[in-house]
Amino acid sequence: MSLNRELADFLRRARSKADPARAGLPPDGRIRRVPGLRREEVALLAGVSTDYYTRLEQGRRITPSDQVLDAVARALGLDDAGRTYLHELVGTTARPARRRTPAVQRVRPGLHQLLDSLDGHPALILGRRTDVLAANRLARALFTDFDAMPPRERNYSRWMFLDSAAQQLFLDWDEQARNCVENLRLDLAANPGDPLARDLVATLSERSSQFRTWWDEHGVYQRTFGSKRLHHPIAGDLTVAYETLTMPGDHDQTLFLYTTEPASTSRDVLNLLASWTLTRPSTGPGHAFPP
Incomplete structure (x- = not known):
């Protein structure tokens, strides 16, 4: 996977999704044969020459300043995650070995x-590549028993795409699975020297056509909160809200905390699941509790 090609593909796809009217461009009477902005329009909005932007979009080995990258991001209408991803791609193109990624992550006892x-x-703690570093009793019962998996397979995205139970568990599987893809893209741009991340992407691309399709779309978005709709095979239907907290001193580790609305059906379902786990071992949805 060429980092220059990643940059070129990302810029082209972002340009094709940009809205000329929203960008503030007046109608010029020309017929647009393809959606989005033209290269010269992006260059105009960013305050650079068309030739310079063209070379940037071609993935040439040039190193634009932060100001130029921010201007291009504004021209393309990128959000914060897209802007961060753009900076990471250009930075990794210029400095492919700028930092070394440790092979193993561990969660401290506290x-x-x-x-x-x-x-x-x-509650879960995810690390790089969406590796599941730790999960409490109720998370193992609600999702799956990550602790029972071989260490190399304790990965949230891998489980999401390669375990049929995950597709049955999430009523909004398409949305949740796409979130995994977009987070993985951000992670790979931030940690280009991580061979395990590239191995994971290669495995998921080979074994999941849906992952491959979404990966090729070059979407990036960092979700720090949201909700998930689930159908637990034993406890029933529920909706959980989640918040994410980055660990101080361990910026590559993120706590995912799931809650339910007070006095709701979802709260009742979660309480029921919690009471069952007190007396029965958790081995994943559909296996933890016999009918």
């Missing part, structure tokens, strides 16, 4: 204690 103390709420 965070394990924190997860255990959140007994009434499912």
Whole structure:
């Protein structure tokens, strides 16, 4: 996977999705044969020459300033995640080995204690590549028992795409799975020297046509909160809201905390699931609790 090609593909796709009217361009009477902005329009909006932007979009080895990148991001209407991704791609193109990625991540003991103390709420800690570094009892019962998997397979995205139980668990599987793809793109841009990330993308691309389709769209978005709709095979239907917290001192580790609305059906379902887990081992949805 060429980083220059990644940059070129990302810019072209972002340009094709940009809205000329929203960008403030007046009608010029010309018929647009393809959607989005023309190269010369992006260059005009960004305050650079068309030749310079063309070379940038071609993935040439040039190093634009932060100001130029911000101007291009504004011209293309990129959000914060897209702007960050653009900076990462250009930075990795210029400095492919700018930092070394440790092979193994570990959760410090205090965070394990924190997860255990959140007994009434499912909680996960994800690391690079969406690796599942830790999960409390209720998270293992609600999603799946990541602890029972081989270490190399304890990955949220891998589970999402390659385990049929995940597709049955999430009522909004398409949305949740696409979120995984877009987060993986951000992670790979931030950690270009991580061979495990590239191996994961290669595996998912080979074994999941849906992953391959979404990966080729070059979408990036960092979701720090949201909701998930689930159909637990034993406990029933529920909606959980989630918030993400980056760990101080461990910026590559993120706590995902799931909650339900007070006095809601979802809260009742989660409480029921929690009470069952007190007496039965958790081995994943559909397996933890016999009918």
